[in-house]
Amino acid sequence: MAVLAILHNLPLIAALCAIVAAQFIKVPIYLIAHRTWNVRLGFSTGGMPSSHSAAVTSLATAIGIRNGFQSSEFAIAAIVSAITMFDAAGIRRHAGMHASILNQWAKSIPGISSQEDSLWTELNELLGHKPSEVFVGAIFGILVSVVLHSITLLF
Template sequence: MSIFNNFPLIAALSSIILAQFVKVPLYLITSKSLNIRLGFSTGGMPSSHSAAVSSLTTAIGISEGLASSLFAISVVVSAITMYDAAGIRRHAGMHASFLNRLAKTIPSMSQQEPNRMELKELLGHRPIEVFAGAVFGIIISILLKFVFFA
């Protein structure tokens, strides 16, 4: 079997790429501002991490069956990944935002390090972004199955 015939792998990778691509026009529509960097960064709508794991899980469920061990493993890994995206990574981004603002208000910090780089704030996702990524990934897997892997 060729790697190009591996439906779960193709579905997951396609979902990551498409979710990252979709972030740019969605941001343009909602904020009236073009930000191409969103296509290459973490965070934003939809969650590409959620899209990838839900797409992988869906493809495994279709290919191997819902009673398979592979499907069970994929469900658990997906749940952990999505919980992490909306929980720990989101809170790390909130902490980065607070620390960036704090560093700007303390004169001694900004004088000692004039070239200080700010911490990246867009790390995780709001729950709606995780949910949208999950739905996006499921749809991508179903479409790929019927169009290319039927």
């Protein structure tokens, strides 16, 4: 019974589908843009589109569709969406930029990153998103909810 209830929870299903789909399409988008495969993008943060943005906007849209865009639930989801997207394009993006600079410094200082027993581990640079990646992720998330809602109307 509980599994069936979860399967009828449009906001949850929409958000999960948006995350998975956004992560999946990062790989072919990267291939088209850079002419090389990077399958790791499907399992990492950063890249086009933002799966975080897709998830939260899909969640907010589905809540708005189900509970009304005037509902408190939609208001909460919309604010959480805004904060998440602001963070992805702001703080997390800048943390990735800082990681890039630290990696460059470590590589330029003899002995830090070249030693086998070094404590230095290269930092992940792909943490946040460009504003365009956040925007595309947000539009993608909205579309996922609208499409899933339309499909549910058929059944």
